[in-house]
Amino acid sequence: MQMLSKKAACDSHGQDSSYFLGWQEYEKNPYHEVQNPNGIIQMGLAENQLSFELAESWLADNPDVLGLKRDGKSVFKELALFQDYHGMPTFKNELVKFMAKLRGYKVEFDPKKLVLVAGSTSANESLMFCLAEPGEAFLLPTPYYPGSNDFKITGCALEDAYEQAKKLNLNVKGVLVTNPSNPLGTTMDRDELNLLIDFAISKKIHIVSDEIYSGTVFDSTSFVSIIEAVTDRNIDDTHELWNRIHMVYSLSKDLGLPGFRVGMIYSNDETVVAAATKMSSFGLVSSQTQFLLTNMLSDKKFTSKYIEENRKRLKSRKEMLVSGLSDAGIECLNSNACLFCWVDMRHLLSSDTFEAEKELSKRILFEVGLNISPGSSCHCSEPGWFRMCFANMSQETLKVAITRIKDFVESITSSRDNCNHQLTFLDSRRRSVSKWVLPLSPYDNNEPAER
Numbered sequence: 001m002q003m004l005s006k007k008a009a010c011d012s013h014g015q016d017s018s019y020f021l022g023w024q025e026y027e028k029n030p031y032h033e034v035q036n037p038n039g040i041i042q043m044g045l046a047e048n049q050l051s052f053e054l055a056e057s058w059l060a061d062n063p064d065v066l067g068l069k070r071d072g073k074s075v076f077k078e079l080a081l082f083q084d085y086h087g088m089p090t091f092k093n094e095l096v097k098f099m100a101k102l103r104g105y106k107v108e109f110d111p112k113k114l115v116l117v118a119g120s121t122s123a124n125e126s127l128m129f130c131l132a133e134p135g136e137a138f139l140l141p142t143p144y145y146p147g148s149n150d151f152k153i154t155g156c157a158l159e160d161a162y163e164q165a166k167k168l169n170l171n172v173k174g175v176l177v178t179n180p181s182n183p184l185g186t187t188m189d190r191d192e193l194n195l196l197i198d199f200a201i202s203k204k205i206h207i208v209s210d211e212i213y214s215g216t217v218f219d220s221t222s223f224v225s226i227i228e229a230v231t232d233r234n235i236d237d238t239h240e241l242w243n244r245i246h247m248v249y250s251l252s253k254d255l256g257l258p259g260f261r262v263g264m265i266y267s268n269d270e271t272v273v274a275a276a277t278k279m280s281s282f283g284l285v286s287s288q289t290q291f292l293l294t295n296m297l298s299d300k301k302f303t304s305k306y307i308e309e310n311r312k313r314l315k316s317r318k319e320m321l322v323s324g325l326s327d328a329g330i331e332c333l334n335s336n337a338c339l340f341c342w343v344d345m346r347h348l349l350s351s352d353t354f355e356a357e358k359e360l361s362k363r364i365l366f367e368v369g370l371n372i373s374p375g376s377s378c379h380c381s382e383p384g385w386f387r388m389c390f391a392n393m394s395q396e397t398l399k400v401a402i403t404r405i406k407d408f409v410e411s412i413t414s415s416r417d418n419c420n421h422q423l424t425f426l427d428s429r430r431r432s433v434s435k436w437v438l439p440l441s442p443y444d445n446n447e448p449a450e451r
Helices: 018-028 052-061 076-080 089-102 120-131 155-167 190-203 226-232 240-244 270-282 287-298 300-327 354-368 395-440
Strands: 114-117 137-139 172-178 206-210 245-250 263-267 340-344 385-389
Touching: 018 354, 052 300, 076 287, 089 114, 089 287, 089 300, 114 120, 114 270, 120 172, 120 206, 120 245, 120 263, 120 270, 137 155, 155 172, 155 190, 172 190, 190 206, 190 226, 190 240, 226 245, 240 245, 263 270, 287 300, 300 340, 300 395, 354 395
Parallel strands: 137 172, 172 206, 206 245
Antiparallel strands: 114 263, 245 263, 340 385
């Protein structure tokens, strides 16, 4: 007799997929520049550690915050006792100001339309519960599109996906996008956003825009939020579309605080906000965390310095990886955001198959000592693409990783050259032998044999 639910007994959880093989091997043998220089370097973790000391420096300058004090007086009791699931108004006010700042103040956010939850994963889950019934579908424009068009969203791709869902008898409730994109590291341009908006209007469906990487954009002028895109269309605020536009955000990537579990839902639909707020009781952000971050985000001098410096460091580190890979004969998709690069290793595959991609991924893991994410784990339809993270390690460790991949590519190239040389030699021998054999074949009229 089954004592557990089907969900608990199911073995299809992501943790059991091949994607996590590298994580498991890394945990067994993590790289350390002194203690374990031959260990595996973690390039599968999209974590931002490049500006961590800026946050630590702020904490050192504001010891009262860590001591749970306000104006020198303890607020421990105030924070330790019951907090309702609406969240602290002061924190929500500072959070929407920070979100507006990241977007160049081109849009404003209303704290009353914001729901606090424990991370963006919880935010997406709660939002799906609010927008769809079990069995209904959202379209996800993941890297399904071939590299020839730089993985951009097209109207044809949206229509094709919608029709495929209909053929499967799925009721499509909306489109879920990540902007900036994980794993591409690119921002959606206005043409793509307008395609989405037109598509949502024509199909009468929702748009959910996950914008957790908005603060990692190297060029702040190149990022357009879904809220800004709809606003710029001069769509009347009474239009029904506004109630179908929802945004997800988190401080995990932009401030490098994934352990603090701070996520949020932003929606114009009052019913969605009310329902999601009630659901947030299953995953609240602690009052201590809200208190600390209220003080940090309210320091405008700090946030300005952090945003500017973080963008510079991300751009510099990304360029370091791209340059190193280019020297090894490996190209990357041109990107302008995020903590990783979308890397083209199609030329290193033994064949144009996902089996060959899996084989290459394992070789890079076990022979090279790098854990990177294969494109198939991101549902890429074209084998040979990989995601490489660069912001979760020191510059010295990244140099080691680049050296390792260069040596690996050289070994493959050398092996192929030797193989080609041997094939050329054998082919030459065959041609040489044929010149000697053919004349010795007996023909009555001495005519050359047909070849």
